[in-house]
Amino acid sequence: MKLNHCGKQKESQQTNSTQIDQQNLIQTLAEEENQLTEKHLGQWLTIGELAQRSGVSVPAIRFKDLIWSTRTQGNQRRYQRAMLRRVAIVKIAQQVGISLQQVKDAFAILPRQKVATKSDWKDMSQAWQTQLDQKIMDLLKLRQQLDKCIGCGCLSLQQCPLRNPNDQLGQASAGAHFQEVISNLMNIQFSQD
Missing domain, CATH: 1.20.5 (Single alpha-helices involved in coiled-coils or other helix-helix interfaces)
Structure with missing residues (x-):
């Protein structure tokens, strides 16, 4: 027992x-x-944290499909820390005149399931290289010819190498297009007096 x-x-x-x-x-x-x-x-940011760290307003964070978030069980947005780089790229692109659509197209080649590598970013930047080179050339040309262009006073802009290179406006139709617009406006004003 x-x-x-x-x-x-x-x-x-x-x-x-x-x-x-x-x-x-x-x-x-x-x-x-x-x-x-x-x-x-700790590797995820709230929208407020992302805005603060990137220097962009909360409403601006919601770029059209340029960055993405996930939702918590409480339905709050959370952004990967890697989105800070994307926001910075968007800001830089806008400063140099690259459209949001072009940014979106360039971001499409980056991986979504993992953080983009240095090589991924290099591949993406190649898409903008030619465009940026052309913008640089245009800006240099503008800087060299700006004083002549402002001082010339031509309303037809027939000789203007910046606004109307090779008289492209003249090929569309004859005459001083801008002169006609100003004359029409002046005639309307004088008619009413």
């Missing part, structure tokens, strides 16, 4: 020990999950 009682007691202790081990394991896993979640959330 004692044997029976000891056997049951040992069995009971083993059951309690197993339950405690399971509870400890569950608690340990829960703690690890919390740590992983905290670490994971």
Whole structure:
């Protein structure tokens, strides 16, 4: 009978020990999950944090499909830290006259499932190289000829190498197009007096 009682007691202790081990394991896993979640959330930014760190307003963060977010269980937007670089690229592109559509097209070659590498960014920037080179040439030409252009006073802009190179407006039709518009406006004003 004692044997029976000891056997049951040992069995009971083993059951309690197993339950405690399971509870400890569950608690340990829960703690690890919390740590992983905290670490994971540390790599995600709220829209306010992204705006503050990028120097862009919250409404401007919602660029049309240029950056993306994920939603928390509470339906709040979270952005990967890598979106900071995309926002910076958008700002730089706008400063040099690259349209948002062109930025969107360039971003389309970047991976969405992982953070873009240096090589990915280099490939993307090649798409803008020719366009930027042309803009630089146009700006240099403008700088060299601006004083002549402003001082010439031609309303037809027939000779203007910046506004009407090779008289492209004259090929469309004869006459001083801008002169006609001004004359028409003046005639309307004089007619009313």
